[in-house]
Amino acid sequence: MLLIKTLVPFLIFCLSLTAAETSNPTADLLVELLKVNTSNPPGNEQSLDELLAAKFRPLGFEIDIVPTAQAGKAHFIARLKGDGTKKPILLAAHADTVGVEREKWSVDPFAGVLKDGYVYGRGAIDFKGGLAVFAEAVLDLARNKVPLHRDVIFLSEADEEGGRYNTSTLAESHRDKVDCEFSLNEGGWIIKDASGKVQYVSISTADKSGVSLTFTAIGTSTHSSMPRPDNAIFTLSKALAKLADYDTQPKLISSTKEFFLTLAKTSEPPMSTYLNNLVNSGDPKLVHEADVEISKSSPLLHAIMRNTIAPVLLNAGFRGNVIPGSAQATINFRIIPGTDPRELISEMQSVVNDPRVEIALPPANTPEGERLAHYMKLTSTLKPASKETALYRALESRSHAVWPSAPVTTYLFQAGTDAFAWRSHGIPVYGVYPYPITAEDLTRMHGNDERVPVKSLEEGTKWIYETLLEVASK
Ligand SMILES: [Zn+2]
Secondary structure (H helix, E strand, O other), rough: HHHHHHHHHHHHHHHHHHHHHHHOOOHHHHHHOOOOOOOOOOOHHHHHHHHHHHHHHHHHOOEEEEEEOOOOOOOEEEOOOEEEEOOEEEEEEOOEEEEHHHOOOOOOOOEEEOOEEEOOOOOOOHHHHHHHHHHHHHHHHOOOOOOOOOOOEEEEOOOOOOOOHHHHHHHHHHHHHHOOOOOEEEEEEEEEOOOEEEEEEEEEEEEEEEEEEEEEEEEOEOOOOOOOOOOOOHHHHHHHHHHOOOOOOOOOOHHHHHHHHHHHOOOOHHHHHHHHHHHOOHHHHHHHHHHHHHHHHHHHHHHHHOOOEEEEEEEEOOOOOEEOOOOEEEEEEEOOOOHHHHHHHHHHHHHHOOOOOOEEOOOOOHHHHHHHHHHHHHHHHHOOOOOOHHHHHHHHHHHHHOOOOOOEEEEOOOOOOOOOHOOOOOEEEEEEEEEEOOOOHOOOOOOOOOOHHHHHHHHHHHHHHHHHHHHHEE
């Protein structure tokens, strides 16, 4: 009995040693990061800053911890000095994550569990995995004493998932600390198939933006015992039914064209034909067929080729015996860069085709209204990042070195990211989730049992390190 009692813990210890042996420095750092719960709200991103400072400071980085107006929320900046002949490169990663539905996880989401060649935890993909890859690549430059002709800035951001104190405020208040020639951020995917073969490497050069419009139906407010034909809830429901049957036309920009053509090369017929037709066919029937088939195969592909429509909130009525005088729906649109929200309103008005339904932008005196006004003011400078920069070229060539058979393509990110703070000032930002994952792993992002392969973290770190060597070393 005693022997078993002593042997069992010993065996468990040995097993955990075996797991540790399959790890690598990036996975080890990720495990540490995952153990600090930075679910936003509240985020508490500052709790990661001392952990990061202890790693960067001894290697000669200049450390800046920039507080925000909310206690516990701060941005962490580590700068490795170059000789200043070229402008800095910035690697930005958000430290906060979304929350969890704890009971739906098979492991503790805040324990940094290493299992079956994966690191599990909230943020493993989005974006503590990226934070760990960027940090390790930058730390390696210092460990290897690589002489640099530009500063390399590492930024761990607060409040990306929340919004209020994110990099837009940091870039406005401390531009000098994060100014750069170009930047890396989250964005494109490196997708591998079930056999482990990397199918493609996508690098986002632009993000979609969110716009929420309110649809308000007006009717007569009265006693529910005497219904009238102008019931606001019915009017709104009819408008929403029309929206449900409607879809916007595909609107391809250069990065999505390149992305779909790359997918065509790595797909089998008939999907490869649909993908080619979507981009190149002049026949509206073939384009429509391609749109339908591609959209059926993937909500992500459906989303990146168009302005998407998603009802997200409904608000009507306040008690059981009163017909309300109004009913309101909030519809969240994710728009292709270059879309004017006012054009979107007129498109929606013609779909609904009912003067009793008013479609409006969020009021200017609300946070959403302020955000949209800011976006509309800067949208003219918000161009996709060029492929003709030293950083894009290095990402492309080093990707071929790490994943030789995988094509590299630009990509339009389907959601918004913190890249806006730089892109809106004309600074090219390239988005990557720097680790090959399967489409199945991707569905776990913001979901349950989020995980990233240990081997992918190692490959991603090599990719980013070699990219930095090419772009920043003398
Ligand atoms: Zn993210």
